[in-house]
Amino acid sequence: MKGSNSKVIFTDALCLFIICLVITFAVAGTRSVFKDRIAKQEWEQTQSVMSKLIKADDFQEIDVSGGNQGYQAVDSSGETVGYLFVTAAYGYGSDVSVMSAVKDGKVVGVDVLDASNETPGLGQNVTKKEFIDQFAGTDGTLEVVKNDPADKNQVEAVTGATKSSNAVAASVKEALALFEQVAKSGK
Structure with missing residues (x-):
């Protein structure tokens, strides 16, 4: 029974590790794919604030x-x-x-x-x-x-x-x- 219980814990931990790994890579991959769009939106937001402070x-x-x-x-x-x-x-x-x-x-x-x-x-x-x-x-x-x-x-x-x-x-x-x-x- 003890061997079976530790096998279940190991399997659950391995599944959790794999899920976390996949999600991490998915988020990093999404960020990488959209980095140019993100940078453009950040620059537009920065320019919007700058335009409010000084007319140029x-x-x-x-x-x-x-x-x-x-x-x-x-x-x-x-x-x-x-x-x-x-x-x-x-x-x-x-x-x-x-x-x-x-x-x-x-x-x-x-x-x-x-x-x-x-x-x-x-x-x-x-x-x-x-x-x-x-x-x-x-x-x-x-x-x-x-x-x-x-x-x-x-x-x-x-x-x-x-x-x-x-x-x-x-x-x-x-x-x-x-x-x-x-x-x-x-x-």
Whole structure:
């Protein structure tokens, strides 16, 4: 009886292993087959966000430091109208990913791309329009405050989510620093 019982367990384990293996290869194969379509949809989504932040006819990827992403926004005549940077900083639960549009050293728009690991109802409020609109017009001296901002470079933190608010501000500051690097290099 014991030999029969271990044979059943072995057979069940082998079946489970084979099922997992087949499913893994099926998912990987599907991803491989559709990778170009997936990349195209991701780029279209990225361009949609960029178009909301800064008006341009084309967005060209540029090299930036620190594992960040950078894009040069150009109009139909090929003139640069601004830059967009995707940066991240650690918030309360994980990295908060932010896209910042910068023109002439000032922020013209911000979009929080991912704050999904921040506390629901608190930290995730950094994605709300009321918070992110405060960044427009700020420059490198950006500061997060808990009360009403006294000047244009101060942003009021989301109540109960200071770490998440600081993460967004740090990401925007990083974007401004990247803009300075790009401006100095003449890209």
